[in-house]
Amino acid sequence: MSTSTSLGVVQKFLSEYLNQTPKKLKIVDSYLIYILLTGILQFAYCCLVGTFPFNSFLSGFISTVASFVLAVCLRIQVNPENKLLFSGISPERAFADFIFAHLLLHLVVMNFIG
Amino acid sequence: MKTAVKLGLIVLSVLVPVYTQSSKDTLVLLDNLVIKDTHSRFFKNLQDSGYKLSFKMSDEAGLSLKKYGVWQYQHLIIFAPGTDEFGGDLSPETIAEFVDNGGNVLVSGSPGAGDAVRDLAAEFGLELDDPGSYVIDHINFSPTIDSGKHTSVIADPKNLIDAKPIVGTKISAPLLYEGSSLLLDPNNPLVLGILRASSSAYSYNPNKPVTDYPHTVGRNTVLIAGLQARNNARIVFTGSLEYFSDKLFTAPVQHKGKTVDKSGNEDLSKSIVQWVFKEQGVLRLSNVSHYKAGEKNPPSAYTITEDVVYSVVIEELVNGVWKGYTGTDIQLEFVRIDPFVRTYLKKVDGTGKYEAKFKIPDVYGVFQFKVEYQRKGYTFLNSATQVSVRPLQHTQYERFIPSAYPYYASAFSMMFGVAIFSCVFLHFRDKTKSE
Numbered sequence: 338m339s340t341s342t343s344l345g346v347v348q349k350f351l352s353e354y355l356n357q358t359p360k361k362l363k364i365v366d367s368y369l370i371y372i373l374l375t376g377i378l379q380f381a382y383c384c385l386v387g388t389f390p391f392n393s394f395l396s397g398f399i400s401t402v403a404s405f406v407l408a409v410c411l412r413i414q415v416n417p418e419n420k421l422l423f424s425g426i427s428p429e430r431a432f433a434d435f436i437f438a439h440l441l442l443h444l445v446v447m448n449f450i451g
Numbered sequence: 452m453k454t455a456v457k458l459g460l461i462v463l464s465v466l467v468p469v470y471t472q473s474s475k476d477t478l479v480l481l482d483n484l485v486i487k488d489t490h491s492r493f494f495k496n497l498q499d500s501g502y503k504l505s506f507k508m509s510d511e512a513g514l515s516l517k518k519y520g521v522w523q524y525q526h527l528i529i530f531a532p533g534t535d536e537f538g539g540d541l542s543p544e545t546i547a548e549f550v551d552n553g554g555n556v557l558v559s560g561s562p563g564a565g566d567a568v569r570d571l572a573a574e575f576g577l578e579l580d581d582p583g584s585y586v587i588d589h590i591n592f593s594p595t596i597d598s599g600k601h602t603s604v605i606a607d608p609k610n611l612i613d614a615k616p617i618v619g620t621k622i623s624a625p626l627l628y629e630g631s632s633l634l635l636d637p638n639n640p641l642v643l644g645i646l647r648a649s650s651s652a653y654s655y656n657p658n659k660p661v662t663d664y665p666h667t668v669g670r671n672t673v674l675i676a677g678l679q680a681r682n683n684a685r686i687v688f689t690g691s692l693e694y695f696s697d698k699l700f701t702a703p704v705q706h707k708g709k710t711v712d713k714s715g716n717e718d719l720s721k722s723i724v725q726w727v728f729k730e731q732g733v734l735r736l737s738n739v740s741h742y743k744a745g746e747k748n749p750p751s752a753y754t755i756t757e758d759v760v761y762s763v764v765i766e767e768l769v770n771g772v773w774k775g776y777t778g779t780d781i782q783l784e785f786v787r788i789d790p791f792v793r794t795y796l797k798k799v800d801g802t803g804k805y806e807a808k809f810k811i812p813d814v815y816g817v818f819q820f821k822v823e824y825q826r827k828g829y830t831f832l833n834s835a836t837q838v839s840v841r842p843l844q845h846t847q848y849e850r851f852i853p854s855a856y857p858y859y860a861s862a863f864s865m866m867f868g869v870a871i872f873s874c875v876f877l878h879f880r881d882k883t884k885s886e
Contacts, residue, residue, distance in 0.1 A: 361879055368872045372865070379861045390855040397858030400865045408872075432876070439869050446862050451848060451855075 365412040369405060376401035396450035403442050411435040475502045475728075478516065478524040480509040480541075482531035486692070490530065493695045496721060502526070502728070509567075514539030516549050526728050527554060532561035532568050532692055543570040550575075550684045555727050559692045562631040575678050576639035577688050580631045580654045580666050586674065586690070588652040593627055596702055600657035604628045605706050606674060608715060610647045616732025616828035617645055617677065619722035624715035625706040627699045630691025633673040634666060641678050643827060645687070645723065648672040675723070683830040687727045695720055732828045733768040734776055739836050741820060744808060752839045754847070755813050761820050762806040763796065765832065775803025783807045784821040787814065796822070815842040 358366075379401060383394050414423050414431035423431070477497070481487065487494065487506060497504060505524070507514060509531035516524055517540070527549065536542075550556060560568050560579045572579050585602040597603040606626040611618045626646065632654040635642050652672045653665040667673070675689045693699055700717040703710060725731040742749050744758035753759060761783055767776040777798065785792035791812045796805035811818075817839050824832040851859075 361876070364872070364875055364879060368868065371868060375861050375864060375868075379857060382857050386854060390852045390858070393852065393855035393858040397861040400862045404865045404869065432873075436869075436873065443862075443866050443869075446865075450859065450862055451850065451852075 359417070362412060362416060365408060365415070369408050369412070372401055372405045372408065376405065390451060392449055392451050396446050400442065400446045404439070407435055407438050407442070474525045476524045477502045477504050477526040477528060477728075479504050479506050479528045480514075480531045480534075480537070481506060482509050482533045484508070486530050489696050489698070492697045492700050492717065493720060496717070497724065500724075500730075504528075508538070509534040509541075510536065510538040512538050514541045516540065516545060516554070522549070522552060522554065525554060527556045529556070529558040529568065529571070530692055530695070532559060532564040534567040535565040537567050543567070543574045546571060547574050550680055550686060551682065553682060553684050555684055555729060556686045557724070557727050558686070558688050559695065560631060560633075560688065560690045561692045562690075564631070564690075572633070572688055575686050575688065576636040576642045577676050577678075578634040578636070579690055580634065581656070583656045583658070584631055584654050584666075585657050586628060586630065586632045586648055586652055586654050586667075586672055587657055588649060590651040591649045591706070593702070593704060593706075595705065596627065596629075596698070602629055602657055604648055604652060604674075605704060606646055606648055607706075610649065610670070611719075612643055612645045612827065614643070614732075614826075614828035617643070617723065617726045618719060619725075619731075622715045622719050622722070624711045624713060624718070625704045626716055626719060627694070627702055627704060627714045628674050628691050629693040629699070630674075630689070632667045633676045633688060633690050634671075635673055635676060639678075641680065643677045643679070644673040644675075645677045646673070646675040646719070648674055677723075677727070679828075679831070681831065683729075683733075685727045685729065687723055726828065730768065730771070732830065734765060734824070734830045734832055735768075735773070736763060736765050736822065736832045736834050738762075738764040738804075739820070739834060741836065741838065749838070752841045753811055754841055754843060755811055755815050757811050758808065759811055760806060760808050761796075762799070762804060763822060763834070764803050765805055765824075766803045775801050778824075780826075781805060781822065781824050784823070785809070785811070785818055786821050787816045787818045790821075791818070811840055815840045 376398060379394075379397055383398070388394055411431055413419060414426055415428045479494070494504060509529065514537065516522060516527070527546065546556065558568060558571060560572065562583055562585050564579050564582070569579050585600070586604050587601050588604040589601050591605040591607070592601040593603045593605055604627070606628055608622045608625065611622065628648070632648070635644055647670050650669040652669060654667040654672055655661050655665045674691070675687065675694075677688070678686045680686070694716060699714060700720075702714055703712050704714045722731070739761075740749070740763075741759060741761045743753070744760050765776040765778070765781065766773040779795075781796040783794055783796050784790040791814060792809050794807050794809050796807045798804070799806045817837060820834075820836040820838065822832060822834045
């Protein structure tokens with residue numbers, strides 16, 4: 338039974354994901370992966386070099402983390418399968434919230450990055 | 452023309468001492484009027500230097516240093532060792548009050564000293580040896596003056612304290628001494644042993660066989676002691692009234708095979724009088740100023756890691772005129788509870804201006820510029836100027852730090868990513884639906 342091994346679970350997950358996820362969500366997912374990579378790279382750099390301008394490190398890292406969180410929120414709210422959970426929030430409204438939160442985020446990041 | 456200039460100079464020379472010196476009123480207490488004659492040279496030297504001496508008997512009824520709250524005298528000389536109790540207002544306590552208010556005192560004890568002088572000595576951290584005990588030295592004594600008991604002791608000028616303001620520079624003749632010794636309080640940090648006896652001296656009653664260990668032996672036998680109080684008033688004590696007498700001033704001395712016509716007593720007494728009565732070794736500190744390097748006025752608060760310049764004027768009283776002090780060991784401390792910076796003050800020019808330049812440490816708080824100069828024989832200089840040092844303002848930190856470029860890049864890339872993503876997301880048309 339290929340589904341009982343962990344490799345089998347992963348393979349089934351990947352094939353279901355690629356077949357059944359709408360393209361819109363896949364766009365969000367690729368954006369999420371991009372944010373994740375930047376965050377990991379940044380953290381690795383900080384571990385190597387040290388935390389000298391600690392405010393800059395925090396600002397950059399939190400920018401990636403917050404962007405990731407906001408994108409995840411957008412994905413959840415835009416997913417048609419969750420329409421019943423978010424009955425009062427249309428996808429357009431979700432995107433508008435996403436952009437508004439990003440504006441605030443980048444304002445704060447620019448101030449704190451020094 | 453010449454006479455006019457001469458007259459002008461004479462007038463000026465009279466005026467200058469008046470303007471630069473405080474009063475020279477001196478009260479001299481004697482227990483026997485004959486001292487005026489036996490010590491005539493000493494008193495004449497004083498009067499030639501401009502001191503106004505008032506001779507009084509030490510147990511006179513109307514004696515007083517203060518009248519209606521005003522001090523009548525600037526200096527006090529007590530050549531009355533036999534006194535048991537001072538007359539009038541005077542007592543060890545009132546004399547201590549006199550010193551607390553800046554008065555200077557020169558006191559002479561003797562082997563027959565009474566309670567008054569002994570109590571006075573105790574007031575200043577000194578102790579006269581037991582009644583009847585003399586300083587005895589069987590090796591360094593003067594055979595011409597001595598009565599046979601070796602109590603006329605010779606002290607080598609090398610036993611003088613190493614302080615130029617107190618002893619001057621020119622004492623080369625040996626010194627004669629006949630009297631009791633002084634004990635210094637070992638716990639008193641301000642008391643100075645100006646003249647000590649040789650290593651072969653000791654202090655005991657010459658008429659009794661030595662049965663106990665003498666109170667002072669060898670170099671601990673202090674012949675002349677001094678004290679500079681924390682308010683810079685000065686006191687000198689000696690155990691011998693004969694030290695200042697004409698007899699010892701003019702006596703020839705035979706010491707170590709050499710004969711000297713005149714002992715060094717008179718020269719040393721002149722130096723000591725100049726020191727006690729604040730003519731020599733007097734310093735003053737003025738014109739403290741501090742500013743940022745390159746500016747002239749101090750800011751309301753310094754910032755950390757700034758360059759600061761501190762300057763001060765230190766002057767010395769030389770022959771009645773304030774001249775710039777030449778010292779190489781004056782230190783400046785920048786203190787916030789503990790000193791963070793300690794540096795030497797460097798002389799800038801001949802007028803006594805000293806300057807120090809340093810960088811304020813990377814610590815903020817309330818600091819003090821402290822100059823504390825305490826050297827033997829000189830007045831104590833203590834100056835503290837408080838300044839505040841504040842941390843960097845929000846806009847004074849470094850910007851665009853090279854090691855933070857990756858973080859700047861990631862922040863901007865996030866913004867860029869949002870822009871691209873939102874374009875793609877908004878313009879996305881679900882192709883399967885249309886089909």
